[in-house]
Amino acid sequence: MDKKEEILKTALQLFVEFGFHATPTSKIAKEAGIANGTLFHYYKTKDELILALYAHTKSHLTEYMYAKASKDESLELVFKSIYTNTIEWAQENKAEFYFIQQFSTSPFYSLISPEEITKQAKPHLDFLQAGIKAVVLKPLPVEMLYTLINSHIAGINQYLSSEEFSTTKQKKIINESFLLLWDMIT
Amino acid sequence: MDKKEEILKTALQLFVEFGFHATPTSKIAKEAGIANGTLFHYYKTKDELILALYAHTKSHLTEYMYAKASKDESLELVFKSIYTNTIEWAQENKAEFYFIQQFSTSPFYSLISPEEITKQAKPHLDFLQAGIKAVVLKPLPVEMLYTLINSHIAGINQYLSSEEFSTTKQKKIINESFLLLWDMIT
DNA sequence: AAAATGATTGACTAATCAGTCTATAAATAT
């Protein structure tokens, strides 16, 4: 078994449940079934562990987002695929998605360099820029579009998590909300 | 001077800057210029302080939201007033707004009872329901509308905070984004 | 004015926590 993975997995669960402050490294180690020292062998500090967990989780999401989106299709279909993938991932990986949000609205987020953040957003912004150039998306500032789309997704995800919807109902909501978003930005 | 207020004010700044975990009560007391014991005289535990701070801040926002919105005007104008007020408050009270978000996406949020949350949302949901009944808003589930509006506001606020916009430019963005939202939900 | 209640202090404590250290075991390189 991969201990590094095991540590991240355990830390995620505990951070989500108790928060960063109320999750001692000793508890992470114990729950992960390893010794205290082993944790610090892989991650020099608790902060480093937290940052690594964020990078890890974020890359999981990004990976999934662009999966299954063949570039042959229309911009709308590609966009919809990314939209749907993201919400599906969030629903299937609630703890992970919640962690990303928890991290992003915490002082830990400021530990990530602006360059890193810009780098992360670049492909998404480029994609939106292409949409504007193709006269499909409204000619709004891409950063504005990006933030609006992101928060829309966060909102829909929150709504989906607030009640117990059947899978069919969920798909319906996703389709419906996509149209709302699409109408707003095109 | 009101020490209770002073404690809340100081705690807010420190929580926003360092997070809950990295803000000892001793530091709050010192920065607020009071003795350690005094803090615990007013708030039995640190958790109680955090919860009180959330309630306090949230009620500030709610108060401001509905200010200046005379009920004689059209639903659109009332809605726009609430929308604008909220974003303006968020921009003028960045630490407060950030704190609300930080708190909401932290495990502390689960300490608030579902009843309290429902009670908080009730007037907003009623307002949206009225909008639907008046055939102004789309007949979507009010909870969905509510979440979408909230996250839209959070998004625009994030965008406004990401760069330095002039006041005129800011107003323009708010007007523009309001139209986007309004078109989406009507 | 006396009594009672509430506010304020800061030293103190018991517990906890991040991170260290020394020792072994396992794996890899020479």
Place this chain on the structure above:
DNA sequence: ATATTTATAGACTGATTAGTCAATCATTTT
């Protein structure tokens, strides 16, 4: 086979922290 590096363990420590406590000081009630 030997040497070197890496992985793992867990006891230990120094610092920190939430919360207590006993003692004043201030204010209000009787």
